Amino acid sequence: MSHDHHDHTHEHDHVEVEGSWRDGQDDRPLSVARRRFLSGLGAAGVATTLSTTLGATPAHAHDGRPASPVNPWAGRGRWFAGDHHIHTKYSQDGQYEVAQQVAKAREYGLDWVVITDHGSVAHEKFSISQVTPDIEQARRSHRDVLVYQGLEWNIPGAEHATVFLPPGRSTVDILQAFEAAYDGALLSTPVANGGKGLITRSTSADGEPYALAALRYLEAQVLSGRTEIALMFANHPARRGVDSPHEFRGWRDAAPDVAVGMEGAPGHQAAGIRTADGGNGTGRGGYDASPNQDSFPGYAPTATENPYRTYGGFDWMTAKVGGLWDSLLAEGRPWWVTATSDAHRVHQDTFTPGTGDHGKTGSRGAPIDTGKPQVQSDYWPGFYSSTLVGANSKSYVDVMRGMQSGKVVAVHGRIIDGLNLRVRSLGEGDNRGVTIGGRTFVRRGDDVEVVMEIDLARGANFAGVVARLAKVDLIAGPVTGPVVDRDTFSAPATKVVKSFEVARTARGTVKFTHTFRGVEGAFYLRLRGSDGNKLTSDGHPVMDVIGDADPWSDLWFYANPVFVDVI
Amino acid sequence: MTWLGAVPTLPGEHGAAHVDALLLAAFDGVATDFVCTHIDRLGPVAVTTLSAHVTGEVDVDRLSAALGGPVVVLDSPDPDSPGSPAARAAKAARDRAEGRCIRFPGQSALTGTHPVAEVVAGSAIDRVVGIGVPVSPTDRVETLGFLRPVCQDGELVLLVEPAVGGVLRPTEAENPHECCGGH
Secondary structure: OOHHHHHHHHHHEEEEEEOOHHHHHHHHHHHHHHHHHHEEEEHHHHHHHHHHHHHHHOOOOOOOOOOOOOEEEHHHHHEEEEEEEOOOOOOOOOOHHHHHHHHHHOOOOOOEEEEEEEEOHHHHHHHHHHHHHHHHHHHHHHHEEEEEEEEEOOOOOOOEEEEEEOOOOOHHOOOOHHHHHHOOHHOOOOOOHHOOOOOOOOHHHHHHHHHHHHHHHHHHHHHHOOOOOOOOEEOOOOOOOOOHHHHHHHHHHOOOOOEEEEEEEOOOOOOOHHHHHHHOOOOHOOOOOOOOOOOOOOOOOOOOOOOOOOOOOEEEEHOOOOOOHHHHHHHOOOOOEEEOOOOOOOOOEEEEEEEEEEHOOOOOOEEEEEEEEOOOOHHHHOOEEEEEOOOOOOOHHHHHHHHHHEEEEEEEOEEEEEEEEEEEEEEOEEEOOOEEEEEEEEOOOOOOOEEEEEEEEOOOOOOOOOOOEEEEEEEEOOOOOOOOOOOOOOOOEEEEEEEEEOOOOOOEEEEEEEOOOOOOOOOOEEEEEOOOOOOOOOOOEOOOOOEEEEEHHOOEEEOOOOEEEEE | OOEEEEEOOOOOOOOOOOOOOHHHHOOOOOOOEEEEEEOOOOOOEEEEEEEEOOOOOOHHHHHHHHHHOOOOOOOOOOOOOOHHHHHHHHHHHHHHOOEEEOOOHHHHHHHEEEEHHHHHHOOOOOEEEEEEOOOOOOEEOOOOOOOEEEEEOOEEEEEEEOOOOEEEEOOOOOOOOOOOOOO
């Protein structure tokens, strides 16, 4: 199902019957069966043909082919909360056992987690063989939590990214081969130190072709059947400004089924707590950097904004309406946002790293319990940040398919429990409509109805407070097709269309409706919501203040977009 | 009174305070009142370059050895240098077109918390610009002993942002969050 978003790019004979989504649905099993047949061949030739086709046009191309709904609305679905960015003692700057992280994630309500230790010479050489049995043991100990094995990949030429696969016969082999061949740390480390010495720095521009090759490698593993699915999310994308706009576009185009999104909100959300309140007193999200030599020059601190800071805890690329994220969406390019913990060392936890030499053994060794709360920057997985994923079942592949198809909501501090979004044509076109991450269609001049049902928090968050959603913004902008300048990072026509106030007395589920009347061109829409505590005069999130950013008093959620085609 | 440009060999990231210290150490014995780092992006890989305004004598060969890379003197008759990264750096600093300033007149007096008016009056900094906030002459700038104003359109500008305690802090911090990676 999650593959649907590019069906229409290679299923040329897929004809939609106007005015009836049911007829459209009847065609779907056929196309699915055909695709399975193709991928089942597993031949390199097929892989090449497919990736060429996909690479040539964005997955949501606007080339006049008939529309078909993606992520069809199916009533109230289930959300599975998770975190795709978690470190252990197998990271040079981490400390916890896999078992500790998974137990905490479960305690804090997560259904799925991804273990993502940093790629490095020592990690590839020593850590993978150690973390694999630990992950397998954690799966046995916590059968109700999906524990994915992943990697925090140093994207050559850019920032870090989560890469992960479902458990399978070749999972570890694929991850290890991927890291050995394509991790920016290994590529930039001199041969004398065990690396490849092929690029200047992990983040320097000469690494960019390796990043594209890496993603094509992962896509080839899927197409050849070695793994059912593989995903990549760019982590803390604006932190050092080294993810250029053209790099996002390049990743997505190189492997549209693998490179699917980015952290809308980075981890390290406790980092900005005031020192007077026992916190670290730095930048929320660990965002306190300035441009370096590999930063994209367009991301510059100015009198109006600082791309190197978080805004309401979210990365500038996501938080800025009409900013980088919107510039991708305005192309009709699917790109999803998430929220993670990036848990290395947890604020007020009593553990400190073990005494192991990570460079020589790939592990920090067992963490040491000092008995004293430590001042740190992170929260446990699930404690503050959640990535809610809509999936058909709580299975490894289904949750990944949900992420791939954009049925994802990024939530901080339990500001909401869930979201049921339905976007549909009120005239001719897709009357059933689609939900988050989806794509629907309407006849030119007809109306599009947006129904938002938001499940308010039914209980306290882990600060012990029932978070109160104060407002929901409906954001929309025209889809204008592929950009000419691949380093475009603004979408000036994307705006907050309407803000809905949530009554103070509201409980349970609140429902808002908005109708786009007489739709003349393709557009997309997305939602975000806030506790209303920190807003600019025009209702946007405020730049987080270094050393004074209490994350619990500035809560937001961001839902992924729905695209509306006009036929 | 000469503008120099250089392409130093850097043992770390551009913008790291310890790298600045190494660069300035290379100028020991050379009188300078203005030193900037620049990023030259004309090649396939971005390169950190350096510029300096020398107020006395300078032994270019010795400086070049100390920096581990070529040094050029702006407006020298050398025909090869005008288009080089080092020459571009020197020009950018002379014209205050771009660059990140690691030494400038008045820097040593600005190590504590100072009103904006004092920052501008007592140093080469032309303007203090607040990110997302207006700045008045009486607003206080908490320097934390580390100032890296930038050249912009002919001016030396200090970018500041609101910080805990109702003060403004320079946007560039001396010790930003170390981002990991077990390289």
